[in-house]
Amino acid sequence: MTSLELSQDAYVVAFFLFCISFILFVYAMPGKKMKTHDRARHERRWGRISFTVTAIGFGSQLVYFISRWIGAGHIPVSNMYEFMSFLAMMIIGAFVVMYLIYRSAVLGAFAVPLAVIIMAYASVFPSEVQPLIPQLDSVWLKIHVTLAALGYAFFAVAFVAALLYLLRTVRWDSGSDRRSQRWLEFTMGCIIVVIGFIAVVFSFRAADYEVIVNQKVETVENGQINSKIESVTYTMPPLIAPYNSEESSLEAVPSFIGMKLPLMEAPGWMKGVQAGRKLNTVIWSLLAGLVLYAAIRLILRKPIAKAISPLVQGLDPDLVDEISYRSIAIGFPVFTLGALVFAMIWAQIAWSRFWGWDPKEVWALITWLYYSAYLHLRLSRSWHGAKSSWLAVIGLLIVMFTLVGVNLVISGLHSYSGV
Template sequence: MNLIDFSGDAFIVAFTLYCVAFIMYALAVMGRRFRKRDPEAHLAKWGKIAFVTTTIGLIGHLLYFFTRWAGSGHVPVSNMYEFMSFLSMAIMIAFLVLYFIYKKSLLGLFALPLAILIMAYAAVFPQQVQPLIPSLQSYWLGIHVTLAALGDAFFAVGFIAGLMHLLRTVNFSGTDKGSRREQRWLELVMFAIVVLIGFILSVYSFRAAGYQAEFNQTLVDPKTENSTIVKVEYNMPPLVAPYQSETESMQSFLGMKSPLMEAPSWMHGVNAGRKLNTVVWSLITGLILYGLLRLILRKPLAKVIQPALHRLDPDDLDEISYRAIAIGFPVFTLGGLIFAMIWAEIAWGRFWGWDPKEVWALITWLFYSVYLHLRLSRGWQGKYSSWLSVIGFIVVMFTLVGVNLIIAGLHSYAGTD
């Protein structure tokens, strides 16, 4: 077995152990609720077992990272599979750092599902080791990407603690305008998480079914007006076909034998139609999954989760969220901006080029700058601070995922296939 195969097995082991640890955290919380004698001891016992399992999973994740590095000859952060895998590993590292500081095992109840989702999302992309394009053949790649991802990971833990704070403090029995507004916005966040789960489920479902469709798309160079025909492959039923394309082959799905619409002309790039199709399927699957959950639970998802957090101190969660972001901000500043600009100068001959990923990295940095300013200078704490931490991580996820799915740019090399 070569190192690349071993790294793939280590990835699967880490993913499995994270799933087991999450189940243990869930059982610890559920058992505490139904245990009449010493429920806190029950939570502490199973929380420690879950923590140990998480640590072993992280060791497996580190094995994946270093063996893939050794097998490929470069830091494994050069495409979406490698980057998202590293991000999930960084989230677990950030979680463990904050755990050692605050000893709040229930953070794992939210940190682990986030890491698991990101690992599952990573596995959607091609996993083969790819040769680096010239602009990536620099040690600045590892410095820039790993530090940016580590900063994002601490932002993720800040989001987790902020979301837990909101779930703990929002008044679901309140009927006043303010309470209803908080309930709606919090439920919208839960819906967004379900949409991400729906995306992963839809991709894996159609992949397991072996679905495939092919189109011949005509691309016109706006400068020379020369046209070329390229083949575009879909692994999900094409609700949206590529712009200016003809169907070469398409499997029927629920009686649908042709695409419902064509991608708009303003969406540039050979993969634009396929990306839009993926977004549409994610929303459809997320809506169906969310509807089923609401039908089964008969309550808003946030309201269902709230009882599990009633013993947590909201002030502790607020403090953890702030500390995580305070740690992540300088790390992200170095990796996401300063070292990124140095690498851009080396790779493309300019420090800044208004590429979509660069712009959204700057927006992320500015948002968290505002967060820290309002927190330290204006005294924004509690719910205000928590909402900002949640919104901030939504900006982070759009920078990492949305830009690749919706906007084409120099960073689109990152494995959007």
């Protein structure tokens, strides 16, 4: 067995171990009808078992990471598959740290599935080992990316704890704050959209769906307009074709459930050969997520947040509020070093400038400013409880756009990580 084969097997093992540990963590959550003594004993016993399975899964992630590093010849964080897999490992690592401090089994019931979702999302991208481009071939890659991902991981744990606080404290009886109910349900809907996107991608991949659409690309060189044909491969039905697509390739696109595709072309202001495919992915994500959300609502016959709320009523809200704050307090200096300080040093070495207003640099700064404001409001203005929790929830949305949106939607020096 080669190192790369071992890494792939270890990745799959870790994925299934986390699925098992998620079920065990849910079982570890004590029921409301249990006596206080029985509740504590039940949570402590099954929490230890769940944590042990999670720790074994984390060890399997480490095997994946080290064996892929050996097989690839460089640290495996150079594309979206590798980075998102590494981020999932860091989230589990951050959860392990916070669990050892607070011993909260309920935190595992939400943190572990978040890592599972990210591992599944990573699998959407090509997993083949790719050679490092010259800008990435540096020791600063290890320092910058490792610390930045660890900072993101603690922000993700803070999000989980903040979401638990909101699920525990937002009331659903008549006369309660409807605005909080709507925003909490919107948050759950966003999570469902991601799950729906992963499901639809793997569905079309299992069906070996693939369509190639040709796009006419015009470039100006020395005052002359040159035209060439670029091929764009769609792995989902092309609702949106690339701008200025070649007619013959559009006519070859098969219909989907009786609907002639594509429905329209991407707008001309969307730059890049892959712009139409990326817009198509966004639309499929929303459609799949909305269908899945509607199906879950139909089964539950109530808002998802309202259905989950009774499961966390035995939780101490002050405890999860403290976990959320501590996670950000740990993650912020780590993120500052990795995503800003060491990133600027690397930028000076690679591109001969500390700062260049690249989209990824800008959004990393926005993320840093946001969590700076969080800590300021928490410490100086005493924003505890619901206000602090909503800030932590919104913070993860900013983090995910910095990680995914910038790489896959906005063109820049960091676009190689979207390959």
